[in-house]
Amino acid sequence: MNKLKLWDYHIHTKLCNHARGNVEDYVKQAIKINLGEIGISDHFPMNLLPEESHDFAMKKNEFPEYLVECKRAKNRYKNEITVKIASEVDYTPSSFQGYKKIVSPYLETMDLDYIIGSIHVIKIPETKTFAIDGPIANEKFKLFGEDRIFIAYYNTLIQMVKDGSDFYNIVGHMDLPKKYGHFLGKSEKIWEKIEILLDLIEEKEMVVEINHSGYYRPVGIQYPDDKIIRELVKREIPIVLGSDSHYIKYLAYNFDKTLAKLKRMQFEEKIPVNLCKFSKREKTLIKLDSVI
Numbered sequence: 001m002n003k004l005k006l007w008d009y010h011i012h013t014k015l016c017n018h019a020r021g022n023v024e025d026y027v028k029q030a031i032k033i034n035l036g037e038i039g040i041s042d043h044f045p046m047n048l049l050p051e052e053s054h055d056f057a058m059k060k061n062e063f064p065e066y067l068v069e070c071k072r073a074k075n076r077y078k079n080e081i082t083v084k085i086a087s088e089v090d091y092t093p094s095s096f097q098g099y100k101k102i103v104s105p106y107l108e109t110m111d112l113d114y115i116i117g118s119i120h121v122i123k124i125p126e127t128k129t130f131a132i133d134g135p136i137a138n139e140k141f142k143l144f145g146e147d148r149i150f151i152a153y154y155n156t157l158i159q160m161v162k163d164g165s166d167f168y169n170i171v172g173h174m175d176l177p178k179k180y181g182h183f184l185g186k187s188e189k190i191w192e193k194i195e196i197l198l199d200l201i202e203e204k205e206m207v208v209e210i211n212h213s214g215y216y217r218p219v220g221i222q223y224p225d226d227k228i229i230r231e232l233v234k235r236e237i238p239i240v241l242g243s244d245s246h247y248i249k250y251l252a253y254n255f256d257k258t259l260a261k262l263k264r265m266q267f268e269e270k271i272p273v274n275l276c277k278f279s280k281r282e283k284t285l286i287k288l289d290s291v292i
């Protein structure tokens with residue numbers, strides 16, 4: 001049986017101000033390492049988030065240019081690789097309707113193959129919003145403790161799925177607050193939230209990303225944790241692999257480890273694992289066994 005080549009669905013370019021390489025650099029590298037498909041998913045402009053986030057994404061007027069750059073690479077390399085065009089769009093309860101309005105025209109014209117829904121900014125009730133993946137996170141963990149931060153994060157994620165299941169296709173890095181080494185504890189309270197979230201994801205037929213950027217962050221492991229991944233397998237929630245590369249060297253980084261992990265879980269749980277691809281926001285399920 002011919003095995004399918006791998007695909008990486010989470011890529012950032014220098015347009016977001018905190019990555020290196022343009023779209024073409026990534027596409028060329030993807031061809032070099034023999035990927036079958038690459039999804040470019042740069043941060044959507046963060047102009048509707050708190051001001052301190054604004055510089056971590058392209059400006060509002062750069063988004064059309066980004067699409068042009070993606071389309072150019074898609075055409076230029078179409079005989080060597082499939083290029084998908086996407087965006088990672090932040091969710092906060094107060095920005096969601098605004099983002100939906102700005103992004104919708106691009107969905108109507110079928111310019112985007114999928115949207116990754118991610119939470120980088122949270123709010124603990126009665127306090128100011130802050131970025132859970134920024135350097136300030138450590139200070140906030142000292143102040144609020146793991147339980148309060150993870151619970152605020154999961155409450156927001158639950159809200160994202162409730163509000164946005166027809167807008168977001170993929171739930172991105174779904175335990176990001178552990179980035180600086182704050183492991184997801186064994187707290188029952190946190191697990192209750194995760195279970196509510198997984199029930200909703202399952203009900204809304206969304207897809208979850210296994211994000212590999214944690215491997216080169218202090219936490220040293222993928223997002224989400226193995227325990228959550230096993231739940232995805234048991235619930236037959238489709239999975240997509242993303243490197244969250246901000247440098248071309250991280251393209252498909254440690255995907256082999258995740259595939260081995262998924263194969264082991266598939267065997268132990270006796271449930272076939274489905275990976276997934278998107279084209280113009282339609283998902284196609286792909287059996288883990290049919291991939292390299």
Ligand SMILES: [Zn+2]
Binds near residue numbers: 088118120172173
């Ligand atoms: Zn992200």
Ligand SMILES: [Zn+2]
Binds near residue numbers: 088
């Ligand atoms: Zn990202």
